[in-house]
Amino acid sequence: MSSPPHTSSRTPDVLVVGGGIIGLVTAWRAAQHGLATALADPEPGGGAAQVAAGMLAAVTELHHGEQTLLALNLASARRYPEFAAELAELTGHDPGYRRCGTLAVALDADDRAHLRELHALQQRSGLESEWLSGRECRRIEPMLAPGVRGGLRVNGDHQVDPRRLAAALVAACERAGVAFRRVWADRLTVGRGERATGVVTADGTALEAGQVVVAGGSLSGRLSGVPQDLLPPVRPVKGQVLRLTMPRTHGPLLNRTVRAVVRGNPLYLVPRESGELVVGATSEELGWDTTVTAGGVYELLRDAHELVPGITELPLTEARAGLRPGSPDNAPLLGPTGLDGLQLATGHYRNGVLLTPVTGDVMAHALTTGELPAEARPFTPRRFSAAPALPEQPA
Numbered sequence: 001m002s003s004p005p006h007t008s009s010r011t012p013d014v015l016v017v018g019g020g021i022i023g024l025v026t027a028w029r030a031a032q033h034g035l036a037t038a039l040a041d042p043e044p045g046g047g048a049a050q051v052a053a054g055m056l057a058a059v060t061e062l063h064h065g066e067q068t069l070l071a072l073n074l075a076s077a078r079r080y081p082e083f084a085a086e087l088a089e090l091t092g093h094d095p096g097y098r099r100c101g102t103l104a105v106a107l108d109a110d111d112r113a114h115l116r117e118l119h120a121l122q123q124r125s126g127l128e129s130e131w132l133s134g135r136e137c138r139r140i141e142p143m144l145a146p147g148v149r150g151g152l153r154v155n156g157d158h159q160v161d162p163r164r165l166a167a168a169l170v171a172a173c174e175r176a177g178v179a180f181r182r183v184w185a186d187r188l189t190v191g192r193g194e195r196a197t198g199v200v201t202a203d204g205t206a207l208e209a210g211q212v213v214v215a216g217g218s219l220s221g222r223l224s225g226v227p228q229d230l231l232p233p234v235r236p237v238k239g240q241v242l243r244l245t246m247p248r249t250h251g252p253l254l255n256r257t258v259r260a261v262v263r264g265n266p267l268y269l270v271p272r273e274s275g276e277l278v279v280g281a282t283s284e285e286l287g288w289d290t291t292v293t294a295g296g297v298y299e300l301l302r303d304a305h306e307l308v309p310g311i312t313e314l315p316l317t318e319a320r321a322g323l324r325p326g327s328p329d330n331a332p333l334l335g336p337t338g339l340d341g342l343q344l345a346t347g348h349y350r351n352g353v354l355l356t357p358v359t360g361d362v363m364a365h366a367l368t369t370g371e372l373p374a375e376a377r378p379f380t381p382r383r384f385s386a387a388p389a390l391p392e393q394p395a
């Protein structure tokens, strides 16, 4: 028979479940707003940020039907310079924000048609991007393959190093007094007043809190005790990512992030000042599988080689798979739910790194006021609650 949960002594105002970058930024900003904050995760700073490339690609990753998300993405991109500077100054950890811009290129007629379509959508959305011929692309990125047929230069899409960002956020939380509970949260507890009151952890400890925020990335739908109709509809979307090392002796292999869609597969190469070159990413609906496969690595290297033939000379230093937290409309779920005391910060899908600054601000507002700020209202989790019954049609 399992023993009853033992209770921890102090009750925080907020308990964040999940210590990836979204949980960390939520906890940090909550603590900065004067809320006593705890965070439950066996390994804070882990999760998808350890795999992600860190593109801040609001413009180059624009998709049809995602105009509402675009506004939030742009709001977060605008906050990045100040956000990164604040983190660096407070913690001494530089999160590696780099204003390098992005070039999206086409290798064949289909890719070019796809990019032309993206360019038109960007223009209709009032975004800045410039069409370049193949020759112009190679002038700014000389290591590109001679076959590049044209491209889109986007000077406003930059990058950050997600691993360094995670380390800086852990340090910022520590400095702000966030109490880390290095254990999985197993079950949400709901009190008599139909209110979330805390969680029970994997070691049987009951952690009480005034409010609970589920920020567990792709695992967010697996916290037991959450009423069925409020479980976040988040699913894992696997991404395999490679890390190579560029030599420091000759100039940089690439000056900016280079992207392409090769035979329908999105591909990106993100060069860091440290010499790391990140090549990503597959997008696979395979449940919880995080196997790095020969096929995944082969396809990434084959496509990257078509784009930048010189990459085959580089040492391959890492191959890893992570899980994006996909949501039904590709947008995050932020703020209060239908259960008092339970909030969400999850479902960021392809945009978790980009949306980190705005998520911190939105969640601090939601936790201190109980309401979402105007910019985040479209992202309420309530949009996925059961639709109200339609009025009956007259006979």
Ligand code: GLY
Binding pocket: 055, 061, 239, 280, 281, 324, 349, 350, 351
């Ligand atoms: N935003 C890049 C990716 O999800 O692969």
